[in-house]
Amino acid sequence: MRIVFKTDYMQDIRPWKDGYQLSLYLILLAIVAAAPWVLDVFYLGELTNVLIWAIAGMGLMVLTGHTGQASLGHAAFLAFGCYSNVILLEAGVPFILAFPLAGLITGAIGALVAIPALRLHGIYLAIFTLAMSILVDDIIVLTEPWSGGVSGKYIAGVDIFGLTIDRWGTPTLFYWMVLTVTVIVALGYINLLRSPLGRSFIAVRDSQVSAQAMGVDIARTKTISFGLSCMVTGWAGAFMGMFAGAFNNETFSVVISIELLMMIVIGGLGSIHGAFFGAIVIGFLPQFLSISKEYVGAVFGGSTVAIPGLEFGIFGMILIAFILLEPMGIYGRWLKIRTFFELFPFYRKDMFKRQKSYLKTERLR
């Protein structure tokens, strides 16, 4: 086990622990950036999809994982980001401006939504956001002149400084663009977490009462958290629209919201890694299922007919298993495995054991 001796404050708040850890992440980044030379077009597309989901996951993670506000309505903000991006592009705004603006607009809407949502907590907030997510479908249909309604909208390639970036025409460029945004968002997230604002997010998550006693303005913190979360989610939505090429009112359904929340739970709530792990599961589960279905069909001689709802059924079972057996998600499991090897042979079973807790009512606050 490596022990890092911290000798000054700057070293303590540095985003990386030591040069070894930093070099590991740089190597990972180099490998991911070199992916277009290794993978074929199909898997490159899948990897792009995973990165887009990871951006959305980071967006939700700020709110749910670090501020403790469960949202079942983030598909609404994906839709806002996607549509505002396209509408700005159609109005003649260059992509390099339209894309950041789409996120900012979504963030502003998110902060507005947060104002009534501030009075809610726990399940009431979840239901509020759920209702919002359902309403978005109807709102898109009603605002047909801008949104295209049921027939939807299309988006072709975009131009950045004369380079045409298109998901189908130039998948490599599209991949690098998504990767760049992912890295920027992740770096911003890491920096946020070591700033006073990020610390106050975590304080609000762990105990509102003690956060308030420490001088954290809860309403302001939650609003900023909502805004930041929705901004990042809006960017992810803009990318999702460009990745799909065509979308309408049903693209960003409530199921996407639920999937997004489940994704970060599987990945591991309260860690940036979790957003990426969850995105990998979500991104590759359909492929994995179809491959394993073929395999099962070949071995047992059964037919390979599509079973409707199979994907969600399996997804639900995986999720139940995770919540019961590993509530910290994939990242939590990884931490345990790593600690096991670092401390070998001194790892004890109860090292990550949680304290026993009893539920107290929310009806008396």
Next chain:
Amino acid sequence: MDNVQLLISGLANGCVYGLIALGFVLIYKATEAVNFAQGDFMMLGAFVTIGLTNTEYMGLPFWMALPISVGIMAILGYLLDRLLIRRMFGQSQTAVVILTIALGFVIRFVAGLIWGHEPQTLQNPLAGREISFGGLVLGMEDVAVIVVTLLLTGGLFVFFSRTKLGLAMQGASQNQLAAYYMGIPVKRVQGFIWALAGAVAAIAGILFAAKGSVDPATGLLGIKAFAAAVIGGFGSLPGALAGGLIVGVIEPFASRYIAAGYSQIAPYALLLAVLVFRPHGLFSQVRVKKV
């Protein structure tokens, strides 16, 4: 007269929402957890009954199948608590919410595997019969739905406010540790309440399947029942029923008098409005703790 007809059919629909909402509220009252799979429970209850009575499946007599399917759903609810929910004991509400959403996915998948994805109706003796008085023509199913719902809500209300077990349940929800100290077997009480919620879901499912057709996606109706429960204020049984009735009545009137496209928004818009202006429902139970 037209409006009265709309009102009655809305009330009957609302009763089904109210019954699902009742399931939410039962579990919330006793365990302070929210069962997002309650709508899927209802769907499963409907399919179990269809599987027992309809001639293409087992073909049991209707009145014999009723108690069996209610019993099956109660056992299922108990097992669910025993195997899954009990292991979440003391964890945050959000974890339970996510667990039950996942459970809903699984239930929908399993129901689709067993009974297929085609809409099916329950063959029942009340189907097609009508009673008319004063120029009103009422379907027997609608009347049955309303009567059964009223009886059930009344019974449960008395159970929670008058009986020892009901009070123990309320105590267990407010403070688990204190309830232990008072000698309440918290875990057994929770198992019982999940069984009860399963039974209520079965009844809701039977009524729903008798009125119209069910398919595995029917469970998503639970979201509307949510709106009902929230409007009524989680934690109040008559409130849940009232919320269900409000949502049920608003729907036919909205689709009649408001332009298409806006009408289906009505229940959710009401839900948002209630949450914004009265965050804990019309029949709120939240009080600020006095130290």
